[in-house]
Amino acid sequence: MVVWVLTEARYAYSPSKTSSLSRYVQNVLNEDFALVEALRACGLEADRKVWSDPSIDWSAADALVFRTTWDYFDRWDEFQHWLREVQKVTTLINPAACLHWNLDKHxxxxxxxxxxxxxPSVIHRRHEALSWDEASQGFASDDLVIKPTVSGATKDTYRVRRRQNAWHLAPAHPDSIEELWSSLLQRQDMMVQPFLPxxxxxxxxxxxxxxxxxxxxxxxxxxxxxxxxxxxxxxxxxxxxxxxxxxxxxxxxxxxxxxxxxxxxxxxxxxxxxxxxxxxxxxxxxxxxxxVEPELWFRMCPDAAGVLARAIAEHLNQPSA
Missing domain, CATH: 3.30.470.20 (ATP-grasp fold, B domain)
Known part of the structure; x- marks a missing residue:
């Protein structure tokens, strides 16, 4: 069976060309390659593919395993369309319905x-007519966190603290919290949570x-x-x-x-x-x-990639897979 491990274009390197890369990127690649090798050890024909590559015939794979597709929230409409299409022609791991559910922090x-x-999380819908003063009410704290419901790598995530009757943002932002909140809510669903010390x-x-x-x-x-x-x-x-x-x-x-x-x-x-x-x-x-695409830190548990690979092989060998 053919199994492709999915990544994004930023990490489209072969195992032989990693020595000059940053430690962070090397870790990303080592994680992906560990799973590819573990899948091969289970008798599967495994390789690594970029999810956004338009030249790929996805029906040629028996299964796609989502790993380092970490640009999906920057290409949300494109990714959603691709996901809907590719689930029609091959098996997704994790299952397609699971992915759709888990992509949004609802x-x-x-x-x-x-x-x-x-x-504790309060979610506000995109285009909702809601000021920051209104959104921040109902919390027992003046130390809050805002983030999109679809995001990763803390994109558009801010700690918002009230000190001396003024709100302060971390990381710093040139706009006021009212302006930033309005801008973010125009683009996407947002959630507000208490900051946890x-x-x-x-x-x-x-x-x-x-x-x-x-x-x-x-x-x-x-x-x-x-x-x-x-x-x-x-x-x-x-x-x-x-x-x-x-x-x-x-x-x-x-x-x-x-x-x-x-x-x-x-x-x-x-x-x-x-x-x-x-x-x-x-x-x-x-x-x-x-x-969907959590970092799993195989490098900190050498047997973990094999555990997942064996679970994938067993799943694909089931008659209903």
Missing amino acids: YLLDLEQAGIPVV SVVANGELSLMWLGGTVTHAVKKQAKPGDFRVQDDHGGTVLPHDMTLEERAFAERAMHAAVKVMDRLNMGEPLYARVDMVRDLSGAWAVSELEM
Whole structure:
């Protein structure tokens, strides 16, 4: 069977041409190549393709595995059209319905309704006639975070703090919060959340779910003076020895998500990442549950790529796949 691991044009390098690249890009490529090699070890004919390449006949693959397609939110209309078309001609991993559901952070409300603690989130629709003063009401804090419901790499994500009766943005922006909020809401659905001090003090945990089990975890910590934990914003990522409590919370979140997806006939994910933080009360809460193109940090758990590859091979060998 032919399986293609999907990336974006920025990372369209071969394994032999990585020595001159930045450490960040090298890590991206090593992650993708680790999965390609693991798939080949399972007897699959695996390769790596750029999702936006118009010359590719996607029906030539038995399955497409979404990995480093991290430009999709910058090309949202194009990506949505491509996704709708490609799901007609081949198998998507994760399943197409799962991808559509998880691409938009409205899914956090579904998890909350299923009883999973999530970071409190209020979502406002694109073009909604709503000032920032109105959007910021109803929170017990003057320290908030705004972000799009469809985004990645903290694009259009800001911490908004009121100090001395004035709102301050981080990262800094030339517009006022009223102007910025109005501009963002004209372009996309936006969400408002309370800022959680634990993100700066203790970081964010990410637990990887591969083939139906939690395999490993990492801890992401923001650089001093920032709240963004992503390594492309200067954050650090280290292996984390998860506790039984942490594992149990991630498993509970995933089992609830799978139940929601089963109820909506979406199919089940073969991979996911549970991002979790301490809320204002000190309890665990899901900040994101990524099932489209999460970084999975195979490099911090050498067996993880093989776990996912074997799950993919088993899935494709089922009669209904």
